[in-house]
Amino acid sequence: MAGFDSTYWDDIVRFDAGGCSRLAPAPVGSAFNADVYDLEALTKEHLDSFWFEPVLADGTMKKCDTIEELADAMVFGDKEKKTFLASVKRYRA
Numbered sequence: 588m589a590g591f592d593s594t595y596w597d598d599i600v601r602f603d604a605g606g607c608s609r610l611a612p613a614p615v616g617s618a619f620n621a622d623v624y625d626l627e628a629l630t631k632e633h634l635d636s637f638w639f640e641p642v643l644a645d646g647t648m649k650k651c652d653t654i655e656e657l658a659d660a661m662v663f664g665d666k667e668k669k670t671f672l673a674s675v676k677r678y679r680a
Contacts, residue, residue: 596631 642648651657654675658668
């Protein structure tokens, strides 16, 4: 399972990462092997429309605005949800 928060694009720009394999150019246009494939630099608009919107629409990825919504989307039982929320609270502290 992978997770993204609302700062995902800032992290892509900050780490100059266009993907795990770095075959797609990052926002600043750099990437491993990007010149071989003659690709355009990644944009937030492309990433949102090409990747995020379809997987949100088909239910492959869930969008949650709170940690509680995330716990519910992960279909935890009551005990597991309580443990998850306590773990997040400890981590944030």
